Amino acid sequence: METPAADISHLPLPPGSSGLPLLGETLSFIQDTGKFLADRRRLHGEVFRSHVLGDPIVFLLGPEANRWIFAGENKYLRNRWHLSARKLLGKQSVAMLNGGAHLDRRRLLAPHFTYAAMRHFVPRIEAxxxxxxxxxxxxxQPFKAVDAVRALVFEVAIVLMMGESPVDAAYMSRLFKKWAAGLFAAVPLDLPFTTFARGVAAEKEMRAYLEPMVVEREKLAEQPPDTLGSLLSARDEQGRPLPREAVLDELQLLLFAGHDTTVTATSNLMMLLAQHPEVLERCLREQQELAGQGPLTLETLRAxxxxxxVIQEVMRVIPPIAGAFRVTTQDVAYGGYRIPKGWQVSLSIRASHQSAPWTSPERFDPERMGPERCEQKPQGAYIPFGGGPRVCVGQHFAMVEMAVVAALLLRGYQWELVPGQDLSPIPFPIPLPRDGLLVRFSRR
Ligand code: HEM
Structure with a gap:
């Protein structure tokens, strides 16, 4: 592994192409990110350059590269979102902050997202x-499971973040979908009828809807124990609260970060269980052994x-987030190449899950996530939640939520996939089944 060197000007740039002026290679990246990476990996190996989503970029593949990226945060790398997201995500949210401000915000959020803090949410998620x-x-019947799961996950997120606040989850979820689509627009063209412009409009409407609720909550003498309460109770060293803009930015970011990711993982879990009856059967046996233990708790989930x-393997085969971007803060060397200051560096989650050290990586095989086999994998080989200082804030929440949903689905219901539908994942930005996962749902 290489660290930033004093003089690296003699090193070559990584191999690759910058593609077309302005657009670079964005279209082929978006059309099929998996193929984009696989083609270039075959041609150039584990390190190559391109130009996507508005900036020159170096793709680094493999567990060692992942560890190098995690270790470089705030040293030779910092976070940077692509152009559309930079315009649509609140500037004062944790995902947009860097350095000390980022660490402070993480410290503020951390107590609400520990595994133990999920204890109170289990019964609410169950209900x-x-x-x-x-x-x-x-x-x-049949219906699109993706839409149904989306409505459920959104309501769960609202409960975690805003407790009993009277939020119209269906209305917010519709706005949210348009906003999230705008965030991933290839080019941030703010012209009527573009995906980006619809995203901008949805963001404004969502903020106008949330702000009065935040104002009401600011008036409370004591804040309820939800994420909004923690944001409103926070004080800096001078005893000042977070500006309202920052609270709203954070609230929207958390809703965004925890939404499509969990919807994708849960929908793909339903799909893969339906496609693998032997795995489903074993899950059912595990649930039957726990029957009669009353409502779910963190303890029963641990059993x-x-x-x-199974959940871990779902996120290995189809990681909800294929990758993430950083930007170099200085010229830096990796793998014998020079990566100039200001270039993007890509953390490639999907590519890491679909190559060595994983054997037959395309095969859905929950056995490989058993402790004996998993422990042999190097750090950085399994990273559905990222790693380093930016590791997913909501990973415990997501795991608990998915386990509760899956356990209750298994115990009470069954679902069949409607034949003839396209189950292949949408390539970008989130790998949801293309036809929305049509299912017939019934009581077990
Ligand atoms: C299956 C579900 C989820 C997956 C696979 C997932 C994955 C990820 C990944 C890979 C990152 C790192 C991105 C990077 O390195 O730039 C991340 C960051 C983040 N996640 Fe999640 N996530 C999930 C659910 C959630 C939930 C439920 C929440 C909140 C309730 C959440 C909140 C966040 C936040 C705030 C960040 C940004 C952290 C930072 O920049 O410091 N995520 N997530």
Whole structure:
């Protein structure tokens, strides 16, 4: 592994191409990121350059590269989102902050997102899952599971972040979908009818909806124990609260970061279980062994090791986030190449999950997530939640939520995939099943 060197000007740039003026190679990257990376890996190896989403970029593949990226945060790298996201994500949210401000915000959020802090949410998630599943049963059959899971996950997130605040989850979820689409627009063209312009409009509407609720909450003498409460209670060294803009930026970011990711993982979990009856059968046996233990708790969830292996394997085969971007803060050397200051560096999560040290990586095999086999993998080989100082804030929340949803689905219901639909994942930005995962849902 190489660290920033004093004089690296003699080193060559990584191999690769900058593509077309302005657009670079953005279109082929967006059309099929997996193929884009695989083609170039075959041609150039584990380090290559390109030009996507508005900037020159170096792709680094493999566990060692991942560790180098995690170790470089705030040293030779800092976070940078692509152009559309930079315009649409609040500038004062944790994902946009860097250096000391980023660490301070992480410290502020951390207590709300520990595994132990999820204890209070388990019964609330359980109640929401029951309610949504009963609605799925009584609604039209077949239906798109992705839409149904989206509505559920959004309501769960609102409960975690905003407690009992009277949020119209369905309305917010619609705005949210447009905003999130705008965030991933290839070019931030703010012209009528573009995806980006719809995203901008949705963001404004969402903020106008959330702001009065935040104002009401500011008036409370004591804040309820939810994420908004923690943001409103925070004080800096001079005893000043976070500006309201920062609170709103953070709230929106957290809703965004935890939404499509969890929807994707949960939908793909439903799909892969339906496609692998032997895995489903083993999950059912595990649930039957726990039958009669009453409502779910963190303790009962911990007694479901196989289900956790399955969830982990779902996120290995189809990681909800394919990768993330950083930018170099100085000329830096890696793998015998020079990466100039100001270039993007890509953390490639999907590529890491689909190559060595994983054997037959395309195969869905929860056995490989068993402790004996998993421990042999080098650090950086399995990174669905990223790593280093920017490791996912909501990873415990996501794992607990997915385990509760999966356990309750297994215990009470069954679902069949409607034949003839396209189950291949959308290549960008989030690998949801293309036709929305059409299922027939019934009571077990
Ligand atoms: C299956 C579900 C999820 C997956 C796979 C996932 C994945 C990730 C990944 C890979 C990153 C790192 C991005 C980077 O390195 O730039 C990340 C960051 C983040 N995640 Fe998640 N996430 C999930 C759920 C959640 C949830 C439920 C929340 C909040 C409730 C959340 C909040 C965040 C935040 C705030 C960040 C930014 C952290 C920072 O910049 O310091 N995520 N997530």
């Amino acid at each position: 929401l899952v029951h309610r949504h599943c009963e609605q799925w049963l009584s609604g039209t 479901m090791p196989y289900l956790h292996q």
